[in-house]
Amino acid sequence: MTGQTRLSVAALNAFYGPAQILFDVAFELHPGEVVALLGRNGAGKSTTFRALMGLTVRREGEIRFDGALITALPTYAIARRGLGYVPEDRRIFRDLTVEENLMVGTQKTREGAAAWTPERLYTLFPNLAEMRRRRGGEMSGGEQQMLTIARTLMGNPSVILLDEPSEGLAPKIIEQMADAILAMKREGLAILLSEQNLHFARLISNRAYILEKGRIRFSGTIADLDADAGLRDQYLAV
Numbered sequence: 001m002t003g004q005t006r007l008s009v010a011a012l013n014a015f016y017g018p019a020q021i022l023f024d025v026a027f028e029l030h031p032g033e034v035v036a037l038l039g040r041n042g043a044g045k046s047t048t049f050r051a052l053m054g055l056t057v058r059r060e061g062e063i064r065f066d067g068a069l070i071t072a073l074p075t076y077a078i079a080r081r082g083l084g085y086v087p088e089d090r091r092i093f094r095d096l097t098v099e100e101n102l103m104v105g106t107q108k109t110r111e112g113a114a115a116w117t118p119e120r121l122y123t124l125f126p127n128l129a130e131m132r133r134r135r136g137g138e139m140s141g142g143e144q145q146m147l148t149i150a151r152t153l154m155g156n157p158s159v160i161l162l163d164e165p166s167e168g169l170a171p172k173i174i175e176q177m178a179d180a181i182l183a184m185k186r187e188g189l190a191i192l193l194s195e196q197n198l199h200f201a202r203l204i205s206n207r208a209y210i211l212e213k214g215r216i217r218f219s220g221t222i223a224d225l226d227a228d229a230g231l232r233d234q235y236l237a238v
């Protein structure tokens, strides 16, 4: 465990082949904090997450997790240190039940991080409890999204990256998602989530960064953003 900063990123550049996608990206995430990474389609949010996890994209810069430099580590080693990642596409096992999907995510417990079991997760995601014997392929998109997050928690991360968790969800499921994220926060997890607009982020986030064309354009509180219509119009989807 840690000082005050769980994740700190400085001078992060990322490239697909010759194309540079991220330019000097910098941000911080503290224990028990929900931070939104906002930006329009194509701004570089998913690329930021992939760069943090060491996936697909070539990156340079400084990524520190609990103070240790992880920029050169392979993805599995980064995940094992407690950085959980939920990509945009829901990667559940369609032929396995909810409970079996959760068991697949099991990792050993980690000092200083919550140790999750299916039973504890069901208190966070009551709708999953009701369908624990249902196969993944027979769930709605929103339910699959919840299951993907729950399965990532089975790895006992201390930080979780959520790529557009509210995308395509019905309003009722969005509320459940917000409740689940707030419950994760109460457990002490630090959460970085990407979003295209403020509606969902506002429900749960302490702070936000805005990314545009691969650069951070704003850093501040949700209240700061609410007070600045010009900034929202310039950089966010309505």
Ligand SMILES: Nc1ncnc2c1ncn2[C@@H]1O[C@H](COP(=O)(O)OP(=O)(O)OP(=O)(O)O)[C@@H](O)[C@H]1O
Pocket (backbone or CB within 6 Å): 016, 019, 021, 039, 040, 041, 042, 043, 044, 045, 046, 047, 048
């Ligand atoms: N595999 C790839 N190869 C080349 N360019 C890519 C690749 N993936 C993404 N890009 C480009 O990188 C830029 C950032 O994309 P990214 O997916 O990170 O944006 P985003 O903010 O997450 O938006 P979205 O909401 O669409 O996922 C875009 O210009 C995109 O076209």
